[in-house]
Amino acid sequence: MKQYHLVVLVHGLWGNTSHFDYIVDALRKHAEKYWSDEENQLLVYTTTLNEGFRTYDGIDVCGFRVAEEIADKIDTFEETSQITKFSLVGYSLGGLMARYALGILYKKVFFEKRRIELINFTTFCTPHVGVLAPGKNFAVNVFNRVVPWLLGNSGKQMFLKDSVRNHGLRAKEEPLIYLMSHEDSVFFKALQSFKNKTLYANVINDKRTAWWTAGISLNDPFFDINEFNGTKAFQYVPGYETVVVDRNQPIVISKVQSYNIDDEVEKNGEIDSNPDEQLHDFFFLNYWFAKMCRWIVVICTLSITAPLILAWKIAQSSMEMTISAVRVTRFLNTYSTQLLQDFFVISAPGPSSAQENAGENPGNNVEEADNMDVDGVHHHDNELVNIRPSSSGSSSLRSIQTQNTNNYNMLGKSLNDQADHLMESIYDAIERKDIHAGFLQESSSGSGVKRSEDNVLVVSIRELENQTTEQLNSKxxxxxxxxxxxxxxxxxxxxxxxxxxxxxxxxxxFPIYIRKTSCAHACAVMRQQDPLFEEGKIVVKHWIEKGFQIS
Incomplete structure (x- = not known):
């Protein structure tokens, strides 16, 4: 019997299966050339139950559908072959859906019962920390209050505006994304089960899923970087230069005082008697000039495209959120008993527990396992414990999905892309930072810079991910x-x-530095064919060659 490594791909908000066309093709070609043999082959599957505006239904509901598809795919396929390895890939919001799905599957001991080895978990541009914009100024507060209500249940969850009640021992209400990060939750334990956990996050031009949320970092090492000044500021993974950044290598941050003012500042041939004040004025004016330019872009975008985009988006969002509310209500009425009620692991049995039970009572092993979750809790026969509906129910779900997919037409796709551009420009405009007291030097100069040298901070991107300002100051x-x-x-x-x-x-x-297009979020996974997306091919190539393990 042939053995398969199943790779499941989960798209993001407003997404559809075509978003993974390039990745699927590249993965299959690489597998045929280097991995596949007569007994071991790669099987790639893209989820279909959450296409288009069904992603408004919530991370939990969409995650349930993903779990249903995974289980259905594995059980159906194993009627003729055997799946021995499993990998899961999430893009954007799809990464959060995938994590929720894993929590359900982990709670039901789904993979362990089938002796499936968990190999790769990968996310591209996934907001693991949510998309609540940093800051407390007026524009940020308005943005954080208004936008969640335009994206259905998923919007509230991504902005940490929801409340989920856990019915276990820790019975209290918390935002879902926050709850999913707890170390004793089934979601956290499920992630730990994978041999290889990999993530990719953009350095620039992706404010909604910036490095701090997609790369899970307390600090922003790319505060000074744009399309033009960062090429020499980083060291890269060999063979994937100027795109895939090596986070283990140091970056060099210099104080403004050590900056050599260019000819445009010294054009009169005279230097101000107070260089510190001159430099402060230069960076102050430069910051506010850039800030004004960003707002001009937003205003121009609103003036030119707002009548079409806003009218369409408001009408569409209102209609889709109403449809989503009805759909979620009907979904919960049917499957509420199958959704997670207790998100935490009380006493997870060791890997040998199931085997020991099998040895004692081999004839009842499968039946016994199907009625037991990760805590070793037995369910009564009259409880709905399957994580997916019956085959007929699955067919019904797919039938409904096929009908709804018609809503995702070319006009809708185009307007969604325009809305993406508008949202990105607003994110960029509302972002408020203090006037920079430093800037990133060329990384090549960092090799000769001592960490103790005045006016220079030498630190790796990795070091900045989990250290507070106080810890960094102390160190x-x-x-x-x-x-x-x-x-x-x-x-x-x-x-x-x-x-x-x-x-x-x-x-x-892996931080990724995409400079040739402002659509870095789409470029990262080659979401569509675009002559400006060549850097995305490098990202996918790196993941297949270095970030993905076959066993």
């Missing part, structure tokens, strides 16, 4: 405080806790 001497403040993010205490918790998992993290 690098307090005279570096002005430089370290550049890295700080004004995020909520809950977001800080999510980051600290998820960073206890061993991740292989």
């Amino acid at each position: 690098h001497a307090f005279d570096m405080e002005e430089l370290i403040d550049n890295l700080q993010l004004d995020i909520s205490p809950r977001q800080v806790n999510i980051i600290k918790s998820l960073n206890k998992i061993h991740w292989n993290k």
Whole structure:
């Protein structure tokens, strides 16, 4: 009997299966050339039950559908062959759906019962910490209050505006994304079960899923980077230069005082008697000039495209959220008993427990396992314990999905892309940072710079992921405080806790520096064919060759 390694791909908000066409093709070609043999082959499947506006239904409901598809695919396929290895890939919101699905499957001991080895868990541009914009200024507050209500249940959950009640021993209400980060939750335990955990996150041009949330970082090492000034600021993974950044290598942050003012500042041939004041004025004016330009872009975009986009988006969102509310209500009425009620592991049995039970009572092993979850709790026969509906129910779900997919037409796709651009420009405009006291030097110069040298902070991107400002000041001497403040993010205490918790998992993290297009979020997975997306091919190539393990 042939043995298969199943790879399941989960798209993001407003997504559909075509978003993974390039990845599927590249993965299959690489597998045929290097991995597949007569007995071991790769099987790639893209989920279909959450296409289009069904992604509004919520991370939990969409995650349930993903779990249903995974289980259905595995059980159907194993009627003729055997799946021995499993990998899961999530893009954008799809990464959160995938994590929720894994929690359900882990709670039901789904993979362990079938002796399926968990190999790769990968996310591309997934907001693991949510998308609540950092900061407390007026524009940020308005944005964080209004936008969640335009994206259905998923919007509220991504902005940490929801409340989920856990019915187990820790019975209290918390935002779902925050709850999913707890170390004793089934979601956290499920992630730990994978041999290889990898994530990719954009350095620039992706404010909604910026490095701090998609890369799970307390600090922003890319505060000074744009399309033009960062090529020499980083060291890259060999063979994937100027795109895939090596986070283990140091970056060099210099104080403004060490900056050589260019000819445009010194064009009169005279230097001000107070260079510190001159430099401060230069960076102050430069910051506010850039800020004004961003708002001009937003205003122009609103003036030119707003009548079409806003009218369409408001009408569409209102209609789709109403449809989503009805759909979720009907979904919960049918499957509420199958959704997770207790998110935490009380006493997970060791790997040998099931085998010992099998040895004692081999004839009842399968039946016994099907009625037991990860806590060793037996369910009564009259309880609905399957994580997916029956075959007829599955067919019904797919039939409904096929009808709804017609809503995702070319006009809708085009307008969604325009809405993406508008949202990104608004994110960029509302972002508020203190005037920079530092900037990133060329990384090549970092090799000869001592960490103790005045006016220079040498630190790796990895080091910045889980250390607070106080910890960094203590480690690098307090005279570096002005430089370290550049890295700080004004995020909520809950977001800080999510980051600290998820960073206890061993991740292989890869910052990606996409410069040739402003659509870095789409480019990262080659969401569509575009002549400006060549850097996305490098990202996918790196994942297949270095980030994906076949066994």
